[in-house]
Structure formats: structure tokens, C-alpha cells
Amino acid sequence: MTSPAAPALHHTTAGPPGAPTLLLGPSVGTSLSLWEPQLPALSRRFHVVRWDLPGHGGTPTGVLATPGTTTVPELAALVLRLANALRLHTFAHAGVSLGGAVGAWLAAHHPHRISSLALVCSSARFGEPAGWRERAAVVRAKGLDAVADGAAGRWFTPAFAASPEAAALVEELRRDVSPEGYAACCDALAGYDLRPVLSRIAAPTLVVAGRADPATPPAHARELTDGIPDASLVELSGAAHLAGVERPAEVLAALLAHFAPLHVHPAPRTAL
Secondary structure, three states: OOOOOOOOOOEEEEOOOOOOEEEEEOOOOOOHHHHOOOHHHHHHHOEEEEEOOOOEOOOOHHHOOOOOOOOHHHHHHHHHHHHHHOOEOOEEEEEEOHHHHHHHHHHHHOOOOEEEEEEEOOOOOOOOHHHHHHHHHHHHHHOOHHHHOOHHHHHOOOOOOOOHHHHHHHHHHHHHEOHHHHHHHHHHHHOOOOHHHHHHOOOOEEEEEEOOOOOOOHHHHHHHHHHOOOOEEEEEOOOOOOHHHHOHHHHHHHHHHHHHHHHOOOOOEOOO
């Protein structure tokens, strides 16, 4: 039997190896550290696998096929490669923004692989493609300083934007994200539109929205909830785009409640 290919995405694991597996995906401009507030509690109940986007954290940009052509399906294929290397037949997935889009695409196109899904501050379509293409071009031409200065204002409410947690994430953006990796993720968002196939998602789905989110406002969350059969919605006041950092306890509570049934029917690991 041929062994699964080694995963291209940098990842870390935590929690009991025999527990149900939960993959966690980050947003553009952040790394797997985005999930630190929820990790201690989640890893007590699940085998948690956090992964980094290309050019973010520990994943090199070189895992992408061709610069300028990155798509969400390509990113999803990298996540499936990781799951196969870990011998996961099915797994739960939670993702923030682009990380959520990757999970939603997998749930729509590979429904047998996703046992449960959580979409945190995500969308079926992230606005007009032109804006993302313009941002990708600016970052390729001028570097990350062109977007880092305004990151806290996009990610957090004004009351939280000057916090140490916000400053640490902006510093991580400058330090641990490559311009090409960031731009490639913008390319993926520009070409993403899952609206026509939302009804294909059969996995139990939780949608979490920040009511003050300027990037994926509550209307985006309601579109996901309306389009995905039997999806549930939690809207958080006093939270913007990175709600898990700004309102960590509330996001954790929503995730624990949603993923609780996995303990009754744990996802199997098999040779792939």
C-alpha cells in the first residue's frame, strides 16, 4: 500500500491522539497561533490539528503551484493532503475567514470527509473580486507594510484595536507572513464564490459572526446560515473580524456546544 504523501502545510497537534480530530484553519495574515485562546480547552476534548496557510507561519509559499493563480480549491487540496498524511478518513473543521472558506469548500465538494463544520467570521463570497486583486497587487509591489498599518482596524473593534493582543497579531503579520503568501491568499479570496453549492453541505454547521465585523459583516453569516441546510448562527456583540481573539470565551463556548456530539460518534482514522 502506498503511504500518503507528506503534508505540505505546517501544522501542530495537541490533545489525546485517540480523541475525535478537529482541524483549525486561520485567516489571511495570521498563523495557527490565532487559535491559542481556545486551544487549551479544545485540546482536552479533541485531537486538535492547527495548520498554517501558504506563506504564513511555518508554511512556505513554495507549496503553491503557480504564483498569481491560487484558489480556495488548491488550498483545500493541501488540507486534504494533510488529513491523508495523518490517516484521517473524516474530521471536524473550524476556520476563521479564509480558513472557514477552505472548510466550507471541502464540506461542499468532499462531504464524506467533513464530520462537522464551524465557520467563524467567514463568507460564501468575500465581496467584489477587484478589491482583493488590488490588495494583492499592492502587497506584491510595496510589501506588507501597505496592509499591516491598518490591520488592527480591520480585525478588531476600536476599543480592542490598541490592546496587547491586537498589537501582537499585527507584529506577527509583519514578522511571519510573506508578501507573496499574503497576496496569494488574496487571489484565492478574489476567485471564491460558494453560494451556488451551499446546499450541498451536509455536515452539521455552526456559523459565528461578529456584529462589528467590517470584513465579513453579519449579513454574510446569515447568507451562509440560510444557504446551508440546518446551519445554526451565533452573533457576538462587541466583536469584529477576529472574534476568537476579541471574545475568546464566547467563541469557545459556541464551538464546544457545536462539536460536543463528536464524542458520541468519533471520526475514524483509516489507512488512505
